[in-house]
Amino acid sequence: MTATxxxxxxxDGHNDTLLKRVITKGTDRETDFFERSTLGHIDLPRAQEGGLVGGLFAMFVPSNIRQDFSKPYNPSDTKNYDEIDQSQALDFTLKMAAEAFRLERSSNGxxxxxxNVRxxxxxxxxxxxxxxxxxxxAEAIDxxxxxxxxxxxxxxxxxxxxxxxxxxxADGAPMRFPSSPDTGPGLTDTGKALVKACNELGILIDxxxxxxxxxxxxxxTSNKPLVASHSNAHAICPNARNLTDRQLDAIRETNGLVGLNFHTAFLREDGGYSRQTPLETMVKHVSHLIDRLGEDGVALGSDFDGCMTPTDIPDAAALPALIESFRQAGFGEELIAKIAFKNWLSVLDCTQN
Structure with a gap:
């Protein structure tokens, strides 16, 4: 008899589900979080089916909040990278936070x-x-x-x-391939003050x-572990959004963490936008991250509802396929548990007050 x-x-360390819910509200693409859907990547039934128990829910403000979100996102459109006003960003952020509060209130527990981690x-x-x-x-922050x-x-x-x-x-790294992540200036003096303020409050810096x-x-500047919630190995996919081995080594020195991003253009060696990206490519990134960071420094940061995922992981319900690919690669159950949830809880515990 085979054991189950x-x-x-x-x-999971990153998703854009709150943004997705806010921008589809009142449209024919609006969904009920508590009903299974074929749209998007996360709803509660698919999360439960795939073992997704929760995660960091991002509040991201698009540069053009009046754009037609029914059309595919164009990473080459410069309007998508325009600077945004603080008051406008705060207003939109509050809409996403309110959506989270409404989900909690209507969830019946x-x-x-x-x-906190507890x-x-x-x-x-x-x-x-x-x-x-x-x-x-952080455009919403004054x-x-x-x-x-x-x-x-x-x-x-x-x-x-x-x-x-x-x-x-600060300046943000472009989604450029091939490219070094050394694409422009770093933190401003105000940015350094933001890092210190987050350290004091117990807010993780991503x-x-x-x-x-x-x-x-x-x-x-920071006195907390270095964490990249949804980035991959630059040595495998040389996109400006990914991390060099030198950066990974610095993260390891602080007992920090990197969450694997599921976006195909950050996974593929050719930097391509193709869903025909095998799970073995994701395992390759994780193996490289383990080599540089150790078993306690690697987690998942899917970017669900904000990225193009491989065909084999169309949504949260398919997470067991990735877990099984780790087993097939020879990862033990304790290492898999660390990657799946334990490492995130550990690093959050270290960064929160």
């Missing part, structure tokens, strides 16, 4: 916004979907950090100073999307 392998819980662990134990709020690109204080008290526990565009805090100079500025 238990479903591995997955705590099935969804919870978590403020609450996340309780959710995993009790079968409750755990949401931890994250900001991707230079006096008043919004930061308010959003922290609302549940914000992770923040990326930039997306792939410039703001008052290095994904920063230029290489920005990465090293955070490394010199």
């Amino acid at each position: 392998i238990p479903r591995v819980p997955v705590f 099935r969804v919870r916004i978590c403020h 609450e996340i662990r309780e959710c995993i134990d009790q079968g409750i979907f755990a949401i931890s709020l994250h900001i991707e690109g 230079t006096d950090f008043n919004a930061l204080e308010v959003l922290y008290n609302a549940g914000l526990r992770s923040l990326g100073p930039v997306w792939s565009r410039k703001n008052v805090f 290095l994904s999307h920063l230029t290489e100079k920005g990465f090293w500025d955070v490394a010199a």
